[in-house]
Structure formats: structure tokens, C-alpha cells
Amino acid sequence: MMKKNRIIVGILVLVMGLFVISSVSALGLSPARTTVDFEAGITKVVSFSVLNSEGKDMNLVIAAQGELKDYISVSTPAISMSSGESSKALNYVINMPGDLEPGLHTAEIVVLQLPGTSEEAGAYVRATLAVVTQLHLYVPYPGKYASADLKVVGANEGKEVTFILPVVSAGKFDLVSVSANIEVLDSLNKSVGSFNTAEVSIPSGQKEDLISKWNANVPRGVYRAVVTLMYDGESKMLSKNFNVGDGVLELQNIEVRDFSLGDIAKMEMLVENGGDVPLEGVYVETEILNAEGGVVAQLKSPNYNIAALAKEVLVSYWDTKGVRVGTYDTNVRIRHENDSVISSVQLKVAENYVEVIGLGYVISSGEGGSNTLIVILIIGIGVLILINLLWFFLFRKRLKGRGAA
Secondary structure, eight states: OHHHHHHHHHHHHHHHHHHHHHTOOOEEEEOSEEEEEOOTTOEEEEEEEEEETTOOOEEEEEEEESTTGGGEEESOSEEEEOTTOSEEEEEEEEEOOSOOOSEEEEEEEEEEEOOOOOSSTTGGGGOOEEEEEEEEEEEOBSSOOEEEOOEEEOOOTTSEEEEEEEEEEOBSSOEEEEEEEEEEEOTTSOEEEEEEOOOEEEOTTOEEEEEEEEEOOSOSEEEEEEEEEEETTEEEEEEEEEEESOOOEEEEEEEEOSOOTTSEEEEEEEEEEOSSSOEEEEEEEEEEEOTTSOEEEEEEOOOEEEOTTEEEEEEEEEEOTTOOSEEEEEEEEEEETTEEEEEEEEEEEOSSOEEEESSSSOEEEOTTOOOHHHHHHHHHHHHHHHHHHHHHHHHHHHHHHHHHO
């Protein structure tokens, strides 16, 4: 019996260790992306925050990279953060040139953690860590122009597949009539489905999603979606390959621990890879909406690798300064290469806790930092006590039986 107890206790300790290891994340940035409209010759200051989620002493350098790097100057190219600083506010300046080609122009602000001396074993193994915050600069096209992307959600055999086309009215004038035809082709370029989206109008500088659904009553395999986007007498083509039957990523849990409204919240999302192949470069994009459908925050996690048939905690950070108490519709997209899995939940935000509603049950991350691990351990300990009591009564009954004999 003692041997069995030691085995069970060992399993519980191992589970606890795995949870602790999976929650480690040292450095973050908020916001993940800033979008700016182009204004010739204008200087604009962009603010962001560096997040010291582990409470460590760190030396950091900040630099710009990408297409727009020559137009960006960082106010403080090198900083130090002490273990007592959970975040530090910084900014950079974008000096817009007199002219740029129409369309999207990008840059990245890179924050690099430098190696440093430490008494911790293995500190140099994980010393150099880099995170980025993106800058998107949009230059409007003359006249009317639509830019679009294609997302394929829930491509599982026999299930309903959702095609989403985010369309931006990127010209100086509004788009009056926008719609799309979507045709699905198999590996032999044979059409297995054709359907149209609804028609919408899009004001200049705004975005609308064209959405259409299709029942994937086709064999497993690789398919191609060919899209004809039509707007005010113009058209453009898009295409994307997608797999039917390989929807293996699943959002299982969201936790927001030690929450205080107005601070930077750490959102831990448990994602399972249900396939038998390891996946690299998996990340989560989170869009939080207010009651009117406006975007309150857009978050992006770092990239993670998830082993086959395994789970991983993906971490995003939400700066809740200015956020009010209330319930927010939230879209969580797990992305891997060309695949996208979307889950819709609600965040019920209070002064000192967040409830996540819509994953089959309510996960409460409330006052005092309660979390699922503690509940698991309490249940495990209770089971152990019951097992021990059962063994004790059975053993005593046998002894009495032998004594009577």
C-alpha cells in the first residue's frame, strides 16, 4: 500500500511540475501591433510597454528593423529593468517621408534581452530573448481600391467550413458594392463547390468581413479556394490551399491570474495539438470587442512549438488601462502556417477577476489568484485520502476475520 501511495504522490508532483514549467514566459510587449495612417511629412510618437512577467533584473536593447526602419528613431535604445518593475513605458518616433507607394508598409520594434551574470543554474542557456511590436503604416490608394485576405476556419471532413475575407477599403473613396465568389477545387483542379458572399458597402479606411460557409462533404485531402473579389466594377483574384481533415489544434482553457483592472493582464491559453505530428510556429491572435462591436484590444502571443498529442500554454498580454467593468465578446484564433482555428468566448471583466465564458464551462480567475492547478491538487489529495481509508478498513476487516478464525 505504501508503494502505491508513493507512486500516486509522485504522479501528482510530476503534474504540478509540468504545469509550473509550461507557464514560464520572461518578456513581453504591449501592444503587439500599432496601425497608423500615412500623413506626408508628419512626425508621430508611438507608445508601447515592455512587460517583465517573471520579475527579473534585465538589460534590454531596443532597435527598429524592416522596411520603415530608416524613418524610425527609438527614444531609449538601451534600458535596464529591475525585478521590482513589472512594466516600463517607452516610445519611438515615426518620421513620415513626403511620399510613399500606396499600400501597407511595415516595421518591427525589437526588444532584445542581453545575457547577464546570474547565480541561477543554466541562466546562459536561455539568456538571449527577443520580442517585437509591429508598426503598420497604411498609405491610401488614389480612387477606389480594395485589399483583402482569405482565412479558412474549421476545415474538417463532413463539417461546415467558414471562409472569411477581411476586405479593407484602402482607397480615398468609399466602396459601394463589394462581394465575392468562392470556388473550391480538389487536387485535380476539379470544382467541388462554388458559392457567393453577401454584398456590402465599405467606407474609405474601414474594414468589413465577407463570410460564407460550405459543407465539406468531400474526402480528406488538400483543396484550393479560388476567390474572385468584385467591387464597383473592378475585380481581383485570391487563392489559398487548405487541408480537409487536419483540424488538430484546439483551445481548451483560458486563465487570467492575479487580475487587477487597469494593470497588464497575463492571459494563459491552453492549446492542444491533437495530431500525431509536432507543430512549429503556433501562435494565438485575440480580438476583444465592446458591446458595439468595436475593437478594444488586439493581442498576439509569441510563437510556440507543440509536440504531437501534447498541450502547451500560449501567453498573451492585455493592457487593461481604460477598460471598463463589463462583458466583452472575444475571438481567439490559433494560427499555424496557413491553418486557422477560431473560438468565440466572452470575457466578464470585474475589478479583480476575469471570468471566461464559452469553452463549455466557466473558468474563474478571481481574487487571490485562484487557478485550476490548485483545484486539481485538492481533488487529487482528496482521492488519496479516500483510497487510504478504503485500504485501512479492508485491511482491518481481514485482520478481524483471521482473528475470529
